[in-house]
Amino acid sequence: xxxxxxxxxxxxxxxxxxxxxxxxxxxxxxxxxxxxxxxxxxxxxxxxxxxxxxxxxxxxxxxxxxxxxxxxxxxxxxxxxxxxxxxxxxxxxxxxxxxxxxxxxxxxxxxxxxxxxxxxxxxxxxxxxxxxxxxxxxxxxxxxxxxxxxxxxxxxx
Numbered sequence: 572x573x574x575x576x577x578x579x580x581x582x583x584x585x586x587x588x589x590x591x592x593x594x595x596x597x598x599x600x601x602x603x604x605x606x607x608x609x610x611x612x613x614x615x616x617x618x619x620x621x622x623x624x625x626x627x628x629x630x631x632x633x634x635x636x637x638x639x640x641x642x643x644x645x646x647x648x649x650x651x652x653x654x655x656x657x658x659x660x661x662x663x664x665x666x667x668x669x670x671x672x673x674x675x676x677x678x679x680x681x682x683x684x685x686x687x688x689x690x691x692x693x694x695x696x697x698x699x700x701x702x703x704x705x706x707x708x709x710x711x712x713x714x715x716x717x718x719x720x721x722x723x724x725x726x727x728x
Contacts, residue, residue, distance in 0.1 A: 573602075573614065573616035573617070573648065573659075578596065578597065578611060579596075579610060579611055579612065579613060579614035580611065580612050580613065581612070581613045581614075582613070582614050582615070582616055583613065583615055583616070584615070584616050584617075584618075585603065585615050585616065585617045585618070585621065585686045586686065587686050587687065588685070588686060588687075589685070589686050590606065590683050590684070590685050590686075591603040591604060591605060591606065591615055591683065591684045591685075591686065592604050592605065592606045592607075592608075592680075592682065592683060592684075593625070593674065593677055593678050593679065593682040593683070593684050594610050594678050594679075594680075594682075595610070595675050595678045596610050596611075596614070597611070599675055600658055600659070600674075600675060601658060601659060601673055601674025601675035601676070601677065601678050602614055602659075602674070602678075603615040603616075603617055603684055606683070617646050617648070617686070618646075618648070619646065619647065619648045620645065620646065620647075621645070621646040621686060621687070622643065622644070622645055622646075622687040623643075623644055623646060623684045623685060623686050623687055624641060624642070624643055624644075624684065624685040624687065625641065625642050625644055625661070625677055625682065625683075625684055626640065626641045626682070626683045626684075626685070627640060627641075627679070627681040627682050627683055628640055628641070628642060628677055628679075628682060629677065629678075629679040629682065632676050632677055635676075636663075636666070636669055636672070636676075637666075638663065638666070642663050642664070642665065642666075643663070643664040643665065644661040644662060644663050644664065645661065645662045645664065646659065646660075646661055646674075647659065647660040647661070647662060647671055658673035658674060658675055659673070659674045660672060660673060660674065661673075661674050661677065
């Protein structure tokens with residue numbers, strides 16, 4: 572079970588080739604869900620290391636990070652916490668300098684994620700090695716205080 576799904580009525584695994592919406596749950600955690608279906612109704616779980624294409628990235632996020640409207644990313648599922656909101660992350664294939672960023676930064680009503688490689692057979696370390704940014708994951712992953720300071724909600728159009 573993916574941690575953002577704690578209060579979704581149902582969950583399912585992503586399927587290669589499907590196009591999903593990107594939103595946030597009631598805790599502000601980035602999450603994937605079927606287009607036209609509320610996150611609280613059905614949340615789609617994505618495997619660690621899954622490759623996907625993000626399209627219609629919100630303008631504010633594009634301006635903030637210097638991204639294009641459509642980007643190739645690698646999904647990194649973080650471990651959950653009973654005490655803190657811990658965001659799942661995405662890493663941009665063509666922008667390893669960005670490190671790992673919370674999926675919530677890229678949520679929006681028009682944002683779409685197309686699943687490419689869903690059943691990642693590798694572990695987290697191998698997934699990170701593919702992008703050669705493992706050292707940046709720890710140093711550039713924002714804390715909850717960083718997220719608050721950046722006003723994540725303002726990134727959602």
